[in-house]
Amino acid sequence: MRLTDALRGEHAILYEIFAGVRETLDESDExxxxxxxxxxxxxxxxxxxxxxxxILFPELDTHIKGMGPLEMMRSEHQGIDEYLEAxxxxxxxxxxxxxxxxxxxxxxxxxxxxxxALFGMAEQFLSEDELTALGDKWASRRKVDVQGQSCMxxx
Ligand SMILES: [Fe+2]
Ligand SMILES: [Fe+2]
Numbered sequence: 775m776r777l778t779d780a781l782r783g784e785h786a787i788l789y790e791i792f793a794g795v796r797e798t799l800d801e802s803d804e805x806x807x808x809x810x811x812x813x814x815x816x817x818x819x820x821x822x823x824x825x826x827x828x829i830l831f832p833e834l835d836t837h838i839k840g841m842g843p844l845e846m847m848r849s850e851h852q853g854i855d856e857y858l859e860a861x862x863x864x865x866x867x868x869x870x871x872x873x874x875x876x877x878x879x880x881x882x883x884x885x886x887x888x889x890x891a892l893f894g895m896a897e898q899f900l901s902e903d904e905l906t907a908l909g910d911k912w913a914s915r916r917k918v919d920v921q922g923q924s925c926m927x928x929x
Contacts, residue, residue: 777908778893784822785885823851837899850884
C-alpha cells in the first residue's frame with residue numbers, strides 16, 4: 775500500500791475522533807471530561823504527525839524543500855503542538871473549550887490541505903515503488919501486516 779493512502783485512512787479515523795471531541799465540547803463543562811477527550815485526540819494526532827514528519831516529509835525534501843506547501847504543513851504541525859501544550863496547562867474551563875475548538879479547526883483545515891495538495895504532490899514526485907516502500911515503513915511502525923500483491927508474489 776502507498777504511504778499516502780495509509781495516511782488518508784488515518785485521517786478518516788481522526789475525523790471521527792475530532793467529531794467525538796466536538797460532541798464532548800458541546801455536552802460538557804467538566805474539565806476532567808474534556809481533558810480525557812483531548813488526551814485521546816492528542817495520542818492519535820501526535821503519532822500520525824510523527825509518521826508524516828519522520829517518514830513522508832524527509833522524502834519530499836529532496837523535491838520540494840523550502841517550498842510553500844511542505845513548510846506550511848511543518849509549521850502547522852508545530853502550531854498543533856503549541857495548542858496541545860497550551861491546553862495541557864489551561865485551568866479555566868471556558869478557555870480550555872475555546873482552545874480545544876481552535877485546535878480542532880486548525881487540525882481539520884490542516885488535514886484538508888494535505889489531502890487536497892500535499893499528498894497529491896507526493897504522488898507526483900515519488901514513484902509508485904517509492905510510495906509503496908514508504909507504505910511498508912508505515913506498516914512496520916503501526917505493526918500491521920499489509921498483504922499486498924508484492925508480498926504474495928514473493929512468498
Ligand atoms: Fe500533517
Ligand atoms: Fe495528516
